[in-house]
Amino acid sequence: MENKIQEGMRQDPAINIEGEQDRILLDGVQRELYDFKDEENEADFYRMDEGLTEEIVRAISEEKKDPEWMREFRLKSLELYHQIEVPDWGPPIDGLDMNRIATYVRSRSDMKGSWEEVPEDIKNAFEKLGIPQAERESLAGVGAQYDSELVYHNVREDVAAQGVVYSDLESALTGEYEQMIRDHFMKLVPPTDHKFAALHGAVWSGGSFVYVPKGVKVEIPLQSYFRLNAKGAGQFEHTLIIVEEGADLHFIEGCSAPKYNVANLHAGCVELYVGKNARLRYSTIENWSKNMYNLNTKRAIVEEGGMIEWVSGSFGSHESYLYPTSVLKGDGSHAEFTGVTFAGAGQNLDTGAKMIHIGKNTSSFIDTKSICKSGGISTYRSSVEIRKSAEGAKASVNCGSLMLDSISRSDTVPAADVRTNKADVGHEAKIGRISDEAVFYLMSRGISEAEARAMIVSGFASPVSKELPLEYAAEMNNLIKLEMEGG
């Protein structure tokens, strides 16, 4: 009898016998967590016309009170956008019509430095995502962007007192760091790089500027959260981080959006400058809704003895092109990329990493896991380039794929271009399925089949979750669980 009662309880999803209270909480909230929509009250929001014309770009520039050089930069980027072809080697992006994307949407309220002042509806959206709560508990600073503009930005006093700057990019653009921004903005990812870099250059808005002075070690992470709420809109935030010699920073980026039946576009840009012997860890959990085209560009340049670590979890979007690039310029510089990609029904995620070795004795390490299910397509694409100058370079690529059924697809496209024979390059790729025997093994200990599969998949993705702060690791495992249940 007792057994029967227990069984009944297990079948009721409302009573999740997970045991851990926090997990139950996550389960309860997370189902609707990312999918809630906030109806835009027209009076509260300013929305640029859809499409991409010189008038629109000028209007954005006007709206943002750009310095003149920035306005010129935008217009030049727009020209480039029209000249550059759509990439023909990745997932098809025919479904994306720029004439139907509003490139700029903002709340009529200004950015706030105090959470209480943020408009109620926007505040609610972020509260649901746990953003200010996380700040109180474990972050040194938080930025929150809603559609095109930052709505909130705050950094802990003790961190600011060390000379750390964490602000929105717009205010940095006209303040004491203007020259620094001018020297770095889209220098690493020039608008000539590809069509969507040019687009970004023309219509970018929002994002963060972080400056960590020489020798300063920021003990706890900074976080930016990007929420695209507006229907049929684009988000083009720019993140610029400069970590000076010997300094140390962990930056976390989170993204989400509700699902609409029209295409949304994310073409953000991340530029990271890592100084001599400095260290930067850049973590991302991306869970865009499944109508999103995620055409994001991220790049880091590392000076002598410096180190960049990327930790990346890609779960959302309809289509993604995402290959964070590390330029190992200085001798002895080091880059690590650890990533997991989960493509479910209707998703085509083309992700990976690029390593460019220029300095001597540079080293890079790529470890990725991709998972596909219910017809999802997951492509791992990487490139390791070792220039002639990079004597003594070491590069290792390790990519694993897990296919959860026979209708899904997993491809691996690794490339290596090695121009010196004094380098050591390794590559290992594995594609697998969940073994029925392993599922039976876990089940023989009382774990349900669904749970057993989710545990195996979470285990497979654990090289990434292990690198994340605890609450993000829990979120990632929860996303895996949701993906496993869905479809």
Next chain:
Amino acid sequence: MAEKLIRIENIRASVGEEEILKDVSLQIAPGETHVLMGPNGAGKSTLGNVLMGSPVYQVTSGKIFFGEDEITKESADKRAQRGMFLSFQNPLEVPGLSLDEFIRNALRQKTGKPIKIFQFKKQLAEAMELLGMDESYASRDLNVGFSGGEKKKAEILQLLMLQPEFAILDETDSGLDVDAVRMVSKGIEEYQKRQEGALLIITHSTRILESLKVDYTHIIVKGKIVKTGGPELVDQINENGFEAFL
């Protein structure tokens, strides 16, 4: 006669076209230790796996009962929740899932209650010490890179932590050195003592049985139980092998 915990009635089971178990019947009462011996390919492991509900085998006829309930068609997780356990001959490796996390999850499924971490860690440490397992194994990925001996110890560790009412030990002693066999038997002894649990020990050697109390011995040949006796049957096999039963 004590009420039976496990009743196997005229089980036939096959893999694909090949029938492996040909009419096997067996009854085990709470607290009893049964030994199942037989030459290679006789169907020993198949019986263990069929009892646990492995999807690899199809039960074509016959019934299995746990207490009053028929469980012939039940999935493995349901059987485990009733209190059944199988120590695998070849425990599987699960990267990214640590041994302690796995045991904690299993316990949670079994009890339906949150697990108190402190108490859990203490119990785990005690059981590991008993088995002579280094504590570092607790946080290692389940069976990944474990030696044969450590894998089997990890199985017995799960047995001690999950405290099932009925456990099947499938070739738990095979491929182990003398020390490892001793440690593993110590763990099984502890289970017998603490739990008064019923056991079905599948083996083709007798080393593991030296220090264990045995109630019944069954000889299986070509998918049929050909002889059932007491512990003396083990000695007989020890001396003369299976020849007399073939």
